[in-house]
Amino acid sequence: ELKVEQNPLFLSMQEGKNYTIYCNYSTTSDRLYWYRQDPGKSLESLFVLLSNGAVKQEGRLMASLDTKARLSTLHITAAVHDLSATYFCAVAKTHSGAGSYQLTFGKGTKLSVIP
Amino acid sequence: DVKVTQSSRYLVKRTGEKVFLECVQDMDHENMFWYRQDPGLGLRLIYFSYDVKMKEKGDIPEGYSVSREKKERFSLILESASTNQTSMYLCASSSGRPQETQYFGPGTRLLVL
Numbered sequence: 602e603l604k605v606e607q608n609p610l611f612l613s614m615q616e617g618k619n620y621t622i623y624c625n626y627s628t629t630s631d632r633l634y635w636y637r638q639d640p641g642k643s644l645e646s647l648f649v650l651l652s653n654g655a656v657k658q659e660g661r662l663m664a665s666l667d668t669k670a671r672l673s674t675l676h677i678t679a680a681v682h683d684l685s686a687t688y689f690c691a692v693a694k695t696h697s698g699a700g701s702y703q704l705t706f707g708k709g710t711k712l713s714v715i716p
Numbered sequence: 717d718v719k720v721t722q723s724s725r726y727l728v729k730r731t732g733e734k735v736f737l738e739c740v741q742d743m744d745h746e747n748m749f750w751y752r753q754d755p756g757l758g759l760r761l762i763y764f765s766y767d768v769k770m771k772e773k774g775d776i777p778e779g780y781s782v783s784r785e786k787k788e789r790f791s792l793i794l795e796s797a798s799t800n801q802t803s804m805y806l807c808a809s810s811s812g813r814p815q816e817t818q819y820f821g822p823g824t825r826l827l828v829l
Contacts, residue, residue, distance in 0.1 A: 632814050643806060644759075646817035689758065693814070702810075703749070703774065704818060708758040 603628045605692050607707035614680050615715050622710045624673040624690035632693035633673045634704065635664050637686045644689065648675075680714045687711045719743070720821035722807050727826045735794040737824050739807030748790035749808040749818060750774075750782060759806065765790055766812070797828045 604627040614620050624633070632651055636644040648657040650666035650673060657664050661684065663676045673690055691704040723738035741748065749764040751774075761774030763782040771782050779801060783791045790809075794801055804825050808818040 634817055636817075636820075643822045644808075644820040646819070649815060649817050651814055691759075702812065702814065703761055703764055703772075705761070705775075706751075706759040708756065 603630070603692060603694055603705045605690060605705050605707040607690055607710050609710060610708060611711050611713075613713045613715060614677075616681055617679050619679065620677050622675040622677075622688055622690075622712075624675070624692075624707055626671050626673075626692045626705075628694075629668070629671075630692045630694065631668050632702070633666050634691045634693070635673075635675055636689045636691065638689065638709070639686050647688075677712075680712075682714045682716055685712055685714045720807055720809055720819050722805075722821040722824050724824050725822060727824055729794075729797050729826065729828050731798060731828060733794075733797050733828075735797050735826065735828075737792040737794075737805055737807075737826070739790045739792070739809075739821055740788055741790075741809035741819070742788065743809065743811070743819070744787065745809040745811050745819075746787075747810045747812050747818075748784065749810075750780075750790065750792045751806045751808065752776070753804040753806055753823075762792065797826075799828050802826060802828045 606625045635647040648664040653668040655666045661678045666673045687709045689709045691706045693702040720741045750762040751759040765771045765784040781793045807821040810818040
């Protein structure tokens with residue numbers, strides 16, 4: 602059974618600081634997705650990481666994937682208040698015979714950026 | 717832009733009622749998913765469908781069923797609602813191509829009294 606563990610689950614940081622969210626998973630997968638969720642809203646896709654060593658960056662967020670270590674990181678640079686949200690990682694499991702995949706989500710990291 | 721819509725944003729039902737949650741996507745996606753989201757538990761997959769009339773159980777299918785009669789529409793059915801099914805329900809769709817993400821609807825917050 603695939604298990605996905607995020608840490609920390611809660612993160613309070615000051616504006617301007619850097620921090621990293623970690624996502625570990627228990628079985629082999631070469632695809633990982635990061636999402637953002639604002640309070641009362643649905644999930645918005647941030648990054649799709651498709652291979653070992655993949656790195657994607659968008660603004661102050663950078664995500665990477667190490668499939669050998671079964672670890673993905675989401676690094677926040679010089680945080681601003683607008684980044685306050687809950688961040689989820691999700692690991693793909695291919696559904697055999699159908700060419701589709703299902704996702705197993707971590708529990709999410711609630712990030713609060715304090716001015 | 718991909719659009720995934722859900723029939724209700726908020727729903728209040730009584731224990732024992734049959735509840736239908738509808739999801740429609742407009743991107744001709746093969747795959748559709750139903751999740752529930754609970755505080756501290758993240759998102760958990762209830763059912764998914766990779767083709768019309770096809771369905772697969774996810775991690776927590778008990779107490780739920782699904783229907784997919786048309787490609788764009790995926791329904792979640794609570795046969796006899798119970799209070800422990802009070803939750804946020806999220807529908808998603810995807811093309812199935814690995815480089816594409818799953819796209820989520822706005823969610824239905826269901827309260828079962």
